[in-house]
Amino acid sequence: MAEKEIDKRFGKFGTVSFTGLTRVNDFIDHLQQGRVMGTRCRTCGIRYFPPRADCCKSLDSDMEWFDVAGTGTLLTYSTLSYAPTGFGQDLPYTIAVVDFGSVRVFGRLDRTLTAENISIGMRLKPEVLKLPDGNLAYEFRVVS
Numbered sequence: 404m405a406e407k408e409i410d411k412r413f414g415k416f417g418t419v420s421f422t423g424l425t426r427v428n429d430f431i432d433h434l435q436q437g438r439v440m441g442t443r444c445r446t447c448g449i450r451y452f453p454p455r456a457d458c459c460k461s462l463d464s465d466m467e468w469f470d471v472a473g474t475g476t477l478l479t480y481s482t483l484s485y486a487p488t489g490f491g492q493d494l495p496y497t498i499a500v501v502d503f504g505s506v507r508v509f510g511r512l513d514r515t516l517t518a519e520n521i522s523i524g525m526r527l528k529p530e531v532l533k534l535p536d537g538n539l540a541y542e543f544r545v546v547s
């Protein structure tokens with residue numbers, strides 16, 4: 404009897420990947436190509452980030468990928484002094500929501516940014532990172 408092959412690509416995401424099984428593993432392939440991507444429902448047009456395989460409005464799964472590209476603006480952020488298990492060595496770091504117009508994207512800010520140079524409305528763009536262990540992530544960097 405052949406064992407079912409399990410797609411574990413998402414294990415390559417982030418400092419600690421909490422997602423064992425997902426139907427959006429192509430996200431990792433896009434990161435490897437330097438692209439941060441979300442999904443868009445072909446039926447109703449809603450964009451999702453993090454990417455979803457199913458649309459909760461249309462109740463179907465006719466999705467396509469889109470690039471989180473161009474410049475977004477900082478909507479809100481929080482600098483963490485305490486972190487979940489596995490993230491302690493990254494402290495302090497800042498998590499943020501960045502508005503790209505048709506989609507809002509959650510992620511970390513470039514760690515060189517500090518309270519003195521972070522401001523609501525600042526212009527940011529996503530960048531793919533390769534972590535020391537070979538995993539992939541993304542962060543927002545200031546658009547100069």
Ligand SMILES: [Zn+2]
Nearest residue numbers: 444447458461
């Ligand atoms: Zn939809």
